[in-house]
Amino acid sequence: MKKPVLLLLGALLVSVSLLSACSSDDDGDSTAEATATTASETATATEAATETTTAEASATTAAGAEGTATDLLGREVTVASPPERIVTLSPSAIEILYAVGGEAVGRSTTAVHPEGVESLEDIGPSYQPNFEAVLALDPDLVIADASAQAHLLDQITAALGDVPVVFVGAVVYDDVATSMGILGQLLGKQTEAEAAIAEMEAAKADAEAAAADQTPPKVLIIDGAPDDFFVALPDSWPGSLVEVLGGENVAASQPAAGPFPGYTQLSLEAILASEADVILAITLGPPGATLSQGILGETAYADLPAVQNGRVHEIDAEVFLQAPGPRAADGLRELAEYLYPAAR
Amino acid sequence: MATSRPSPRMIRAAPALSGAALLLVLAMLLAVSVGAFLLTPSEVLRGLIERGDPVTARIVHDLRLPRVMIAALVGANLAIAGALLQGITRNPLGDPHLLGFSAGAGLFAVIAIDVLPATPTAIVTPAAFVGSLVSAAVVYALAWRSGITPVRFALAGVAVAALFTALSTAVLATSDRFTQSVLAFLAGGLYGSGWDEVQHIWPYTLIAGAGAIVMADNLNVLALGDDVARSLGMRVERVRLGLVVVAALLTGSAVAVAGLLAFIGLMVPHVARLAVGGDYRAVVPLSALLGALLLVLADTLARVVIAPVEIPVGIVTAVLGAPALLLLIRTRT
Numbered sequence: 001m002k003k004p005v006l007l008l009l010g011a012l013l014v015s016v017s018l019l020s021a022c023s024s025d026d027d028g029d030s031t032a033e034a035t036a037t038t039a040s041e042t043a044t045a046t047e048a049a050t051e052t053t054t055a056e057a058s059a060t061t062a063a064g065a066e067g068t069a070t071d072l073l074g075r076e077v078t079v080a081s082p083p084e085r086i087v088t089l090s091p092s093a094i095e096i097l098y099a100v101g102g103e104a105v106g107r108s109t110t111a112v113h114p115e116g117v118e119s120l121e122d123i124g125p126s127y128q129p130n131f132e133a134v135l136a137l138d139p140d141l142v143i144a145d146a147s148a149q150a151h152l153l154d155q156i157t158a159a160l161g162d163v164p165v166v167f168v169g170a171v172v173y174d175d176v177a178t179s180m181g182i183l184g185q186l187l188g189k190q191t192e193a194e195a196a197i198a199e200m201e202a203a204k205a206d207a208e209a210a211a212a213d214q215t216p217p218k219v220l221i222i223d224g225a226p227d228d229f230f231v232a233l234p235d236s237w238p239g240s241l242v243e244v245l246g247g248e249n250v251a252a253s254q255p256a257a258g259p260f261p262g263y264t265q266l267s268l269e270a271i272l273a274s275e276a277d278v279i280l281a282i283t284l285g286p287p288g289a290t291l292s293q294g295i296l297g298e299t300a301y302a303d304l305p306a307v308q309n310g311r312v313h314e315i316d317a318e319v320f321l322q323a324p325g326p327r328a329a330d331g332l333r334e335l336a337e338y339l340y341p342a343a344r
Numbered sequence: 345m346a347t348s349r350p351s352p353r354m355i356r357a358a359p360a361l362s363g364a365a366l367l368l369v370l371a372m373l374l375a376v377s378v379g380a381f382l383l384t385p386s387e388v389l390r391g392l393i394e395r396g397d398p399v400t401a402r403i404v405h406d407l408r409l410p411r412v413m414i415a416a417l418v419g420a421n422l423a424i425a426g427a428l429l430q431g432i433t434r435n436p437l438g439d440p441h442l443l444g445f446s447a448g449a450g451l452f453a454v455i456a457i458d459v460l461p462a463t464p465t466a467i468v469t470p471a472a473f474v475g476s477l478v479s480a481a482v483v484y485a486l487a488w489r490s491g492i493t494p495v496r497f498a499l500a501g502v503a504v505a506a507l508f509t510a511l512s513t514a515v516l517a518t519s520d521r522f523t524q525s526v527l528a529f530l531a532g533g534l535y536g537s538g539w540d541e542v543q544h545i546w547p548y549t550l551i552a553g554a555g556a557i558v559m560a561d562n563l564n565v566l567a568l569g570d571d572v573a574r575s576l577g578m579r580v581e582r583v584r585l586g587l588v589v590v591a592a593l594l595t596g597s598a599v600a601v602a603g604l605l606a607f608i609g610l611m612v613p614h615v616a617r618l619a620v621g622g623d624y625r626a627v628v629p630l631s632a633l634l635g636a637l638l639l640v641l642a643d644t645l646a647r648v649v650i651a652p653v654e655i656p657v658g659i660v661t662a663v664l665g666a667p668a669l670l671l672l673i674r675t676r677t
Contacts, residue, residue: 109653124652128535132380132403133652155536161402 069166069185072146072175073153077166082188083141087134089156090126090145091323092169096179097143099326101192106137113318113327131159141186145169146179147237147324170324171262172240173332176200180326196326203329204244210336211246217339219247220276220306223263223321225285226294231271236262237324238280238315241332247339250274268300278338279306281314282321290314313338357626360619364633368416371637375412375644376404380651406538414537414601415643415657416636417549419608421598423635424556425591426609427616427628431563432587433494433501439610440476440595443501446606447508448479449592449599454512454529469544473596479504480592484585492584493570509604532605532658534643541601548597555590556628562587563624605658607665608635614672638664 068078087106088094094104094111107117108126121137124130126148134142144156146167156165166186168179177197184193219242221232231251232239239249239262251274257264266274281291289297292314301307319331377383383391383400391397391404422440429445430438440446452475453468484492486500516530562583565573570580598605616630639657642664646657 122652124654128654130380130652130654132407135399135403135407136380138399152536155538158538158540159407159536161406 067186067188069182071167071182072169072179073150073167075167077164077182077186079141079164079186083139083164083186085137085139086141086143087123087137087139088143089123089129089134090143090148090169091318092148092179092325093143093145095323095325095327096168096176097183099196100180100184100187101189102183102187104143106134106139110322113323129156131156134160135163139163141166143168143183146175147171170328171235171237173200173204173244173328176325176328200326200329203332207245207332207336210340214246214340214342216246216248217277217311218250218275218305219278219280219339220250220271220274221280221282222291222295223282223284223317224291225283226289226291226298229291230260230263231266233262233264236260238282238320241320241328241335242280242339244332245335245339247278250276272300272304274304276304276306277309277311279304279312280320280335280338281312282317283314284317284321311338357620357623357630361626361630361633364630364637368633368637368640371640371644372412372416375415375640376408378644378648379403379408410539410542411534411537411643411647412640413542414534414545415639417542417545418534418598418602418605419612419635419637419639420553420632421545421549421594421635422605422608423612423616423631423638424553424628425594425598426611426635427613427624427631428556428563428587428591428594429609430613431560431566431624432584432591433498434567434569435494435498436614437498437610438613440591440598441604441606441609442505443498444479444483444504444508445476445501445592445595446599446604447505447512448482449473449476449596450529450604451475451508451512451515452478453600454515458515469548469597469600472600473548473593475508476592476596476599477589479508480588484588492581512604529603531656532603532661533646533654533656534602535654535656537601545597545601548593552590552593552597553632556587556594557625557632559583559587559590560624560628563628564622567622567624603656603658605639605661607658607661607669608638611665611669611672612638614669618672 066078066080067082068076071077086097086102086104088097088104088108088111090108091111091113094107094117095113097104098114098117104117104120106121106123108129109122109124110126112118121133123133123137126145129149129152140163142156142160142163142165144152144165144167146169148169149156150167153167166182168182170176170179177200180193180196180200184190184196221236221238221242222229223232223238224230231254232249233254233256234240234243234249234252242249251264251266254264254266256262279292279295281295283291292312295301295312296307306312315334316331319327373385373388376388377385380403383404387397387400388404391400392409425440425445426438428438429440429443430436432438433443449472453472456468456471483497483500483504486504487493487496489496513530562578565576565578566580566583568576573580595609612635613627613631616627616634620626620630639661642660643657646655646660649655649660
């Protein structure tokens with residue numbers, strides 16, 4: 001009785017470690033690289049890559065054959081011929097696709113823009129796409145979200161196998177144009193993509209013109225519910241739009257805190273000390289009082305310059321938070337009015 | 345020390361074991377058939393063998409089959425661990441979840457995922473196993489006073505479970521991981537499980553499961569009480585330690601793949617005992633089969649109830665498990 005138990009145990013431990021060691025060496029560091037680099041980090045690198053590949057890609061797709069592009073995660077994506085059955089996994093993905101003249105056969109649950117896409121097949125929420133539903137649509141291209149779904153890269157590619165997957169999206173404003181270029185190449189729709197990119201750049205130029213020679217206001221960007229909200233840092237999506245406009249983000253020196261990269265939480269005192277000139281509020285959660293109403297109704301905030309001067313603005317949750325994409329062009333113009341009302 | 349020659353009791357268990365095995369096969373076939381769209385059994389088989397229609401083949405072979413296998417392996421692991429722990433503690437509340445084994449595994453897995461941002465899944469399983477062992481060691485040390493008494497073991501386990509769960513929640517609350525994935529881990533879920541995860545768990549199930557079945561007879565002796573077991577010549581502490589390590593192996597690998605999945609380890613061994621009586625040589629293998637069966641069915645429900653959205657399977661097992669357990673307790677007494 002005595003020895004056998006120990007022996008058995010020893011044998012058991014050794015064999016388990018051996019077995020699991022030899023069975024688990026196949027998944028390498030692909031996750032490591034891909035998820036470690038966020039879209040914004042790779043954005044500059046891929047922009048350069050996009051520019052260089054534009055020429056060759058237009059050459060190949062013009063011949064009606066294959067299209068190749070480097071996506072926002074730095075992956076090379078190839079389609080054999082212009083894809084016809086495209087499934088999108090996030091609101092950003094579908095908006096960018098339609099902006100370059102593409103059409104989808106499937107969409108994520110919350111993707112409701114542009115008009116008409118609600119009638120497309122629902123493949124589940126973007127944080128947990130249902131891969132069976134995706135495959136059931138027999139896609140020849142799947143568009144995933146480079147910022148919201150980078151951590152799902154391995155699961156997505158493993159589940160979809162040989163279906164090409166391209167990661168686009170946006171963490172900063174210029175990512176939208178980069179993403180348009182990528183999809184334009186893959187779809188063989190360079191002309192449409194160039195027009196869409198031009199529109200993004202025109203909006204940026206307008207915004208920069210509005211900001212020229214103006215004193216940059218101190219801006220506080222908040223999202224959430226009246227009693228529980230986060231503050232957007234310059235490297236978040238709404239934060240990046242304010243950066244384009246030259247606004248001074250009052251939380252710029254803060255480290256990220258809480259579950260969302262690019263966002264932090266500020267105490268009431270820190271917000272009062274910020275002396276924000278403009279507050280941009282994004283209301284999330286169940287319908288009811290908006291975040292800006294909550295700020296205006298709270299006496300503690302009454303002395304903030306933004307409150308006193310009536311510069312607390314409610315901005316759209318989809319455009320400025322949930323679905324970074326082409327609508328940011330108009331979004332930028334809207335923000336320019338809030339930040340530089342005198343320039344109009 | 346009893347021999348493992350088939351006793352009348354074991355022969356009586358044969359129908360229950362083969363019945364459970366048959367049900368498990370049927371449940372797995374059903375699980376592979378339903379999902380975003382329904383497949384007939386013949387389509388499933390064609391997808392598996394001929395790989396005819398590429399879409400069907402991919403869905404059957406790459407999505408549903410690994411997922412169903414994971415559910416079966418995780419369910420078996422947790423149920424066996426539960427049976428072992430109920431035997432070791434001589435306590436009907438023995439369960440890897442309640443006794444802190446899952447919490448330790450969860451804590452180490454969470455730390456591995458959070459601290460090393462790009463942890464390959466291959467590391468998470470050993471980390472969870474180590475965590476499971478650490479919590480077992482802590483429980484053991486806390487319960488030790490010149491030997492282990494089952495009651496102290498159970499109480500120490502509950503305390504350690506509370507502590508490690510709190511620590512995991514603290515790590516997760518300050519983590520910048522996506523909240524949805526965190527939620528799925530805490531509730532227990534199999535979303536996105538593929539062949540990789542199967543690779544990470546089957547060696548544990550096979551070896552630790554076999555170890556558990558081989559050692560199950562010791563639980564029968566332990567059930568007589570430590571004094572009787574000792575007088576029968578058993579090295580009680582050594583055997584108990586061995587069984588604890590096996591339970592930790594099973595729990596750790598299950599948690600690494602499926603998160604903190606409650607209720608299976610607690611409930612399934614009771615159902616098994618109801619069917620075959622108290623002989624652990626029958627209870628352990630039957631628990632394995634029934635645990636697999638339960639999780640395969642629960643995971644199928646989790647996938648299809650509000651498709652295309654999935655509910656974490658841990659919620660299904662709890663919603664089904666809690667009333668089932670209460671019913672069992674009432675009809676038994």
